[in-house]
Amino acid sequence: MSFNELGLSPKVLEAVTAAGYTTPTAIQAQAIPHALQRKDVMGLAQTGSGKTAAFVLPMLSMLESGRARARMPRTLILEPTRELAAQVEESFATLGKNHKLTVALLIGGVAFEPQAAKIDRGADVVIATPGRLLDHFERGRLLMTGIEMLVIDEADRMLDMGFIPDIERICKLLPFTRQTMFFSATMPPEIQRLTAQFLHNPVKVETAARSSTAETIEQKLVKTPHDPKAKRDTLRALIRSQENIKNGIVFANRKTTVALLEKSLKRHGFNAGALHGDMDQSARMKTLAAFRSNELTLLIASDVAARGLDIPDVSHVFNFDVPIHSEDYVHRIGRTGRAGREGHAFTMVTREESKYINAILALIKKDLPYFDIPGGAASGEEAEGDSPAPARKRGAKRPERHERAEREAKPERQERAEREAKPERQEREERPERAERQAAEQAPQAPRRDSQSARPQRSERRPRHSSHDDDAAPHETGFHAGNMPAFLARK
Ligand SMILES: Nc1ncnc2c1ncn2[C@@H]1O[C@H](COP(=O)(O)OP(=O)(O)OP(=O)(O)O)[C@@H](O)[C@H]1O
Numbered sequence: 001m002s003f004n005e006l007g008l009s010p011k012v013l014e015a016v017t018a019a020g021y022t023t024p025t026a027i028q029a030q031a032i033p034h035a036l037q038r039k040d041v042m043g044l045a046q047t048g049s050g051k052t053a054a055f056v057l058p059m060l061s062m063l064e065s066g067r068a069r070a071r072m073p074r075t076l077i078l079e080p081t082r083e084l085a086a087q088v089e090e091s092f093a094t095l096g097k098n099h100k101l102t103v104a105l106l107i108g109g110v111a112f113e114p115q116a117a118k119i120d121r122g123a124d125v126v127i128a129t130p131g132r133l134l135d136h137f138e139r140g141r142l143l144m145t146g147i148e149m150l151v152i153d154e155a156d157r158m159l160d161m162g163f164i165p166d167i168e169r170i171c172k173l174l175p176f177t178r179q180t181m182f183f184s185a186t187m188p189p190e191i192q193r194l195t196a197q198f199l200h201n202p203v204k205v206e207t208a209a210r211s212s213t214a215e216t217i218e219q220k221l222v223k224t225p226h227d228p229k230a231k232r233d234t235l236r237a238l239i240r241s242q243e244n245i246k247n248g249i250v251f252a253n254r255k256t257t258v259a260l261l262e263k264s265l266k267r268h269g270f271n272a273g274a275l276h277g278d279m280d281q282s283a284r285m286k287t288l289a290a291f292r293s294n295e296l297t298l299l300i301a302s303d304v305a306a307r308g309l310d311i312p313d314v315s316h317v318f319n320f321d322v323p324i325h326s327e328d329y330v331h332r333i334g335r336t337g338r339a340g341r342e343g344h345a346f347t348m349v350t351r352e353e354s355k356y357i358n359a360i361l362a363l364i365k366k367d368l369p370y371f372d373i374p375g376g377a378a379s380g381e382e383a384e385g386d387s388p389a390p391a392r393k394r395g396a397k398r399p400e401r402h403e404r405a406e407r408e409a410k411p412e413r414q415e416r417a418e419r420e421a422k423p424e425r426q427e428r429e430e431r432p433e434r435a436e437r438q439a440a441e442q443a444p445q446a447p448r449r450d451s452q453s454a455r456p457q458r459s460e461r462r463p464r465h466s467s468h469d470d471d472a473a474p475h476e477t478g479f480h481a482g483n484m485p486a487f488l489a490r491k
């Protein structure tokens with residue numbers, strides 16, 4: 001199968017060749033002909049398998065006839081995170097290089113007015129996060145009645161509880177006759193049931209077993225104690241044990257853990273940066289750009305970075321915590337091993353997390369081996385969930401009990417749903433007076449912290465005694481000094 005057989009226009013084909021794509025991927029080969037026939041499509045394919053081009057290319061072909069009118073964009077792509085929306089805009093720069101299209105990126109956390117000005121001139125394509133899109137609509141800067149094609153990328157996430165009210169509202173503002181396409185690497189049955197209200201007789205394209213992980217990703221589990229310090233020891237030992245590591249993303253379940261891990265890894269000499277939803281947008285973009293350009297070796301991230309991000313170089317993904325939603329596992333580890341490249345994914349598992357890991361194994365229909373870190377964790381403690389807890393030093397943190405892990409895990413579910421949706425919704429609901437609004441538009445608004453994240457974790461609230469600081473940097477002459485591979489070290 002070649003791109004020529006899919007029905008794409010000559011201008012699109014030329015850009016595809018210039019992008020270096022020689023053969024369409026399975027999702028592209030199977031979805032593009034239907035998309036060009038203006039059918040609704042539900043496209044499910046593994047991470048890194050080229051779903052973006054599967055909707056960008058037919059959209060480009062379709063846009064060749066007709067033109068945009070002021071404030072009435074012709075096509076709309078919805079994305080769950082700002083970074084992902086910005087990345088899809090980049091795809092238009094590459095694949096749409098022969099098309100003189102106006103592409104507007106409507107995302108929260110950055111100035112509103114330049115976005116509005118772009119739509120005023122007439123946008124062919126709008127790529128948006130739902131909150132900011134509705135903000136433009138409510139301020140009367142955008143009409144959605146001219147939208148001919150809607151793409152909801154990461155569709156299962158977008159129909160999840162945090163986003164569904166916005167998505168329902170947006171879809172009511174679009175013409176009934178529009179074409180709609182959904183894409184994702186996962187689609188849990190309870191969410192799939194919801195898709196029926198948005199898609200009309202969709203063509204279902206599913207290129208691999210549902211929620212399966214790419215064959216090119218080597219996946220392993222690593223046993224770790226639950227104690228936070230011992231967990232960080234395990235993580236460092238694990239990273240250092242990887243000889244073939246180029247760079248990696250470390251995922252944690254909570255924003256507070258992300259911030260803590262970044263500090264800790266830096267103190268231990270790693271070249272690390274953080275990305276989570278409580279950071280302001282310029283810091284988020286700066287960190288991501290540094291990671292993309294290899295200035296940063298380790299990106300410590302929340303699930304805000306779990307979906308869609310395409311950084312072809314990423315050699316390793318480390319899950320510091322087992323994700324609570326099994327689908328998140330598929331997306332997190334999918335940041336490596338993309339487009340047929342080799343990738344490595346390690347998931348640290350405490351005894352308390354066994355039910356979550358079992359759910360993941362059932363979802364991906366794989367049994368994953370455990371990896372023994374050569375020489376064990378840096379602390380010398382056995383990285384063995386079943387081993388008896390070591391005697392606690394005075395001032396050291398109390399090992400947390402199972403009930404507490406559960407209690408902490410549950411609210412995160414809500415926090416997760418609100419993470420991207422809340423700050424944006426707030427931007428449009430609590431609209432300041434006109435004068436204030438202008439000022440706010442210059443400076444990005446700090447997203448509101450919900451009650452969960454505003455309260456520091458118990459361990460953070462406890463006063464630290466320097467002599468017992470359990471995450472102190474190693475001594476210069478200590479274990480790690482001569483052991484740090486140059487590429488991992490701070491620059
Ligand atoms: N036909 C092709 N030939 C070669 N490379 C391709 C082709 N199509 C896409 N790619 C490349 O594959 C990589 C992954 O593509 P993309 O980001 O669209 O994956 P995805 O399926 O959307 O993954 P995810 O589920 O993680 O969002 C990108 O770097 C893209 O440039």
Ligand SMILES: [Mg+2]
Nearest residue numbers: 051052153308
């Ligand atoms: Mg994608």
